[in-house]
Amino acid sequence: MEIILRNIHKQGYSPDISSYITEGGYKALEQSLEVKPGHLLSEIKLSKLVGRGGAAFPTGLKWELAHNAEEYPKYVVCNADEGEPGTFKDRIIMERDPHLLLEAMAICGRIIGSTQGIIYIRGEYFDAYEILKKAILDAEKRKFLGRNILGSDFSFNIRLYRGAGAYVCGEETALLDSLEGKKGQSRVKPPFPTFTGYEDKPTALNNVETLSNIPEIVLKGGEWFSKIGSPLSPGTKLYCLSGNIHKPGVYELPTGTPLSELLGKYGGGVEGKLKAVLPGGVSSSFLTDRELSVNMDYPSVAKAGSALGSGAVIVINDTHCMVDIAKRCTEFFAHESCGMCTPCREGTKRAKEMLTGITQGSGELSSLELLRDMRKVMYDTSRCGLGQSALNAVVSAIEKFRDEFEEHIAAKKCNLGICSG
Amino acid sequence: MERKGGQGDGGVGETTGESPALPGGYPGGSRVYSAGGNYLPAGKHEYSCSGYLRCDNFLRYAQLEEEGMSLEKCKAEIEEILQEYSNNRAEALLPCLHVAQEKCRYLPEDVISFLAEKLEQPKANVYSVASFYSMYNLQEQGKYIIRVCVSLPCYLNGSQEILNSLREELNIHEGETTQDKLFTLQPVSCLGLCDVSPAMMINEKVYGNLTPQKVTEIISQYREGEKEWR
Ligand SMILES: Cc1cc2nc3c(=O)[nH]c(=O)nc-3n(C[C@H](O)[C@H](O)[C@H](O)COP(=O)(O)O)c2cc1C
Ligand code: SF4
Ligand code: FES
Numbered sequence: 001m002e003i004i005l006r007n008i009h010k011q012g013y014s015p016d017i018s019s020y021i022t023e024g025g026y027k028a029l030e031q032s033l034e035v036k037p038g039h040l041l042s043e044i045k046l047s048k049l050v051g052r053g054g055a056a057f058p059t060g061l062k063w064e065l066a067h068n069a070e071e072y073p074k075y076v077v078c079n080a081d082e083g084e085p086g087t088f089k090d091r092i093i094m095e096r097d098p099h100l101l102l103e104a105m106a107i108c109g110r111i112i113g114s115t116q117g118i119i120y121i122r123g124e125y126f127d128a129y130e131i132l133k134k135a136i137l138d139a140e141k142r143k144f145l146g147r148n149i150l151g152s153d154f155s156f157n158i159r160l161y162r163g164a165g166a167y168v169c170g171e172e173t174a175l176l177d178s179l180e181g182k183k184g185q186s187r188v189k190p191p192f193p194t195f196t197g198y199e200d201k202p203t204a205l206n207n208v209e210t211l212s213n214i215p216e217i218v219l220k221g222g223e224w225f226s227k228i229g230s231p232l233s234p235g236t237k238l239y240c241l242s243g244n245i246h247k248p249g250v251y252e253l254p255t256g257t258p259l260s261e262l263l264g265k266y267g268g269g270v271e272g273k274l275k276a277v278l279p280g281g282v283s284s285s286f287l288t289d290r291e292l293s294v295n296m297d298y299p300s301v302a303k304a305g306s307a308l309g310s311g312a313v314i315v316i317n318d319t320h321c322m323v324d325i326a327k328r329c330t331e332f333f334a335h336e337s338c339g340m341c342t343p344c345r346e347g348t349k350r351a352k353e354m355l356t357g358i359t360q361g362s363g364e365l366s367s368l369e370l371l372r373d374m375r376k377v378m379y380d381t382s383r384c385g386l387g388q389s390a391l392n393a394v395v396s397a398i399e400k401f402r403d404e405f406e407e408h409i410a411a412k413k414c415n416l417g418i419c420s421g
Numbered sequence: 422m423e424r425k426g427g428q429g430d431g432g433v434g435e436t437t438g439e440s441p442a443l444p445g446g447y448p449g450g451s452r453v454y455s456a457g458g459n460y461l462p463a464g465k466h467e468y469s470c471s472g473y474l475r476c477d478n479f480l481r482y483a484q485l486e487e488e489g490m491s492l493e494k495c496k497a498e499i500e501e502i503l504q505e506y507s508n509n510r511a512e513a514l515l516p517c518l519h520v521a522q523e524k525c526r527y528l529p530e531d532v533i534s535f536l537a538e539k540l541e542q543p544k545a546n547v548y549s550v551a552s553f554y555s556m557y558n559l560q561e562q563g564k565y566i567i568r569v570c571v572s573l574p575c576y577l578n579g580s581q582e583i584l585n586s587l588r589e590e591l592n593i594h595e596g597e598t599t600q601d602k603l604f605t606l607q608p609v610s611c612l613g614l615c616d617v618s619p620a621m622m623i624n625e626k627v628y629g630n631l632t633p634q635k636v637t638e639i640i641s642q643y644r645e646g647e648k649e650w651r
Contacts, residue, residue: 085572085573085611086574086615087615088613088614090613122613124556124568124612126625127627161516165554180511181511181550183554199509240615241616243574243615248616248617249616278573314577328573328576336610338553
């Protein structure tokens, strides 16, 4: 069952506009021009599609808010800043099927009443940037974008904006600030972007994968979509498998596919013996082999104590030391914190220091409790998701592999010989 | 050599007039320069490095500035971008910094001043944006910027060895540039290439499934290529 990768997996398929049109591309946009935006909106709501960028917010509701907002102009912004370690699905979509994204954005514009779309693409995606640039020109030539699309009264343009290397710019309000030429630091929410977004105007901001579902939903109906996969968060999901796995890559499967099946049947099995899995990148909590039966959809993974996030499934085998891995995670967040709010700016640094201490044999047992308290404080008081989730991996590692931490602290040694004294 | 920005030993806050935090040269040196990160100053530049007067990196920067890296290299492109964003000037900042970085290999002070003037912003503001993002560099970079991913999936597949062999091969630490100004080594966060981890980029080119041996081969290819050009 493939919705997003359906074209990409066809033999001889290329990112060219002609390939896309041959496979029925831009039919959904054509159809959208013939019906009322309200009708399209109800189909999106019926589909029960939720955002694939991490927060799992219902897309239909988001677009309804933007649709109902009465200020103009409105904007459609695509979040292509993909930066969560272990995530590479959006790059695949943009490099291999760029028109899918463009078509989806135009449909979104039609629904919310916007004439301008912007793709905020991370600076390091040089290839995807060039491919999208060409795709936009091609689509304009064929009247799928630009003034009076396909002879209708609907006009929609898309432009690209490059990021410059900051993970936090994936957070929607930081992205908006960056898009306005500023430092990418998160804004206080509310107000949400649907009311006060780009240039303080109503903005529908969505992930690349979320948007890529739209053309098929328009063509086949919201009800069709809502019957795929897990009923609570239906559809398919692009799972990015990486780490100690035989066949790393992007797999599009119905939501709710068990983790064990994802790793075994699709990933070709774990390299070596499984120790832990991060189901939603370094912002999520570790799962162990006892939790492999979890169904990979948003509510089920949350119930198992972790988060599906962007779908970055990182597999760790038993040659790795969990204290060392936890330290690595804190290094990432300490580096990427935008520094706007104190709990995150200081918390990520202190956590990194504590874990570095533990790996070097100068750690204290009390640090383990302190880290747990810090996680709660940071969750409650950080301004954005980065600080709120920065210590998830660390605290879950302490909970599930406490003996490893205690050994590092008490015996001042790493059984695997990875951490240096 | 007369050092610019030598007044920096008073600390970041000290000014000599003009806009705050950016008098004449750049007081504060490399500390302010490293894009808010713990990666750039690695090796001898640990967190504790104040980066003020005696900092090696800072001295190196001051020296480079005198070699006359100039605005001329990118002025035309910047004007073009400003034209494109004439309705919304502030937004032009990131695209302008990108093009300047591409042409000059870093963001020289004259570019920062020029942009501040054109965008009608304080210099300090342009500077703070430039130092926020990790792709912008305020020190001259090598012709080839090597971005090695050090995030978790790559780490699990041996990015540490890749980093070590690059360090050895190039004989530099993270954040540094080789003497011949060919290579700069930058450890970076996930590049979205985790399916082919460990991965790196050299300028705009991606390299995956790396081994120390492959790294050596790639670097020597670049070196060979340079010989042909000369
Ligand atoms: C620190 C942080 C980083 C994020 N990075 C991304 C990202 O790279 N791509 C993305 O689509 N969403 C990212 N998000 C989620 C966005 O804030 C936002 O929820 C999402 O783009 C909305 O689109 P969706 O509803 O289609 O998922 C990030 C959130 C946080 C807190
Ligand atoms: S939580 Fe962290 S990343 Fe988010 S606004 Fe606060 S300091 Fe910035
Ligand atoms: S973790 Fe290295 S490219 Fe993603």
